[in-house]
Amino acid sequence: xxxxxxxxxxxxxxxxxxxxxxxxxxxxxxxxxxxxxxxxxxxxxxxxxxxxxxxxxxxxxxxxxxxxxxxxxxxxxxxxxxxxxxxxxxxxxxxxxxxxxxxxxxxxxxxxxxxxxxxxxxxxxxxxxxxxxxxxxxxxxxxxxxxxx
Amino acid sequence: xxxxxxxxxxxxxxxxxxxxxxxxxxxxxxxxxxxxxxxxxxxxxxxxxxxxxxxxxxxxxxxxxxxxxxxxxxxxxxxxxxxxxxxxxxxxxxxxxxxxxxxxxxxxxxxxxxxxxxxxxxxxxxxxxxxxxxxxxxx
Numbered sequence: 266x267x268x269x270x271x272x273x274x275x276x277x278x279x280x281x282x283x284x285x286x287x288x289x290x291x292x293x294x295x296x297x298x299x300x301x302x303x304x305x306x307x308x309x310x311x312x313x314x315x316x317x318x319x320x321x322x323x324x325x326x327x328x329x330x331x332x333x334x335x336x337x338x339x340x341x342x343x344x345x346x347x348x349x350x351x352x353x354x355x356x357x358x359x360x361x362x363x364x365x366x367x368x369x370x371x372x373x374x375x376x377x378x379x380x381x382x383x384x385x386x387x388x389x390x391x392x393x394x395x396x397x398x399x400x401x402x403x404x405x406x407x408x409x410x411x412x413x414x
Numbered sequence: 415x416x417x418x419x420x421x422x423x424x425x426x427x428x429x430x431x432x433x434x435x436x437x438x439x440x441x442x443x444x445x446x447x448x449x450x451x452x453x454x455x456x457x458x459x460x461x462x463x464x465x466x467x468x469x470x471x472x473x474x475x476x477x478x479x480x481x482x483x484x485x486x487x488x489x490x491x492x493x494x495x496x497x498x499x500x501x502x503x504x505x506x507x508x509x510x511x512x513x514x515x516x517x518x519x520x521x522x523x524x525x526x527x528x529x530x531x532x533x534x535x536x537x538x539x540x541x542x543x544x545x546x547x548x549x550x551x552x553x
Contacts (some may be wrong), residue, residue, distance in 0.1 A: 382461075388468075
């Protein structure tokens with residue numbers, strides 16, 4: 266749960282099987298009314314060595330989902346990529362994969378200098394920027410995050 | 415022609431509708447850039463931004479580190495006692511960093527060697543400033 270952009274944000278998994286994704290809810294802090302809802306899909310084909318599909322599900326000691334609120338909303342869950350969500354429209358702006366998908370969801374933070382995520386033993390700083398000019402071809406749907414040493 | 419226009423409007427409305435996780439038209443022009451990164455010798459259990467710093471809780475050894483939010487340079491560290499269980503949430507508020515140490519028995523908001531559930535309420539209140547003072551030195 267997090268507060269930002271004039272709303273309370275809650276992200277969580279359904280507790281169902283691996284790769285079912287997470288839900289993101291937006292509440293008005295004054296009235297408590299639900300003002301937005303998005304279902305962020307997981308990767309049901311995620312398979313992790315030694316664990317099978319269970320590795321991508323919620324495990325003891327891991328959060329059901331992680332969340333950060335800045336200019337965009339970042340949310341991730343077990344077996345999901347990290348989603349960048351528009352706070353107003355609650356639409357998916359971009360996704361990126363951090364790690365193998367078999368680990369705990371990456372921890373996330375947002376600040377004026379950028380967006381932050383954990384990838385294994387690394388902390389990476391990201392920027393979600395507008396491209397200088399419209400690309401000739403559609404950009405890839407997802408970015409794979411590999412921190413440089 | 416009008417059919418095409420109506421179809422385009424319908425697609426745009428679907429993408430813009432609240433609660434629909436469809437890809438925004440803006441997504442086509444957005445890109446993630448990785449600006450910098452820092453490696454530690456143990457996984458990062460939690461992140462929080464506040465007070466113009468980025469804070470990370472590391473698990474082994476358990477410690478809170480303060481990072482320059484632009485270059486991710488470590489500018490301070492505070493040991494957190496016994497090794498964590500990858501369960502140490504961190505948040506920033508009211509000018510302090512707040513770390514919640516979770517044990518197998520209880521969630522406490524101060525040093526984990528004390529058990530809040532077996533201390534008088536006044537004692538608990540008295541212990542919190544001590545912990546917060548320690549946090550403030552890092553923050």
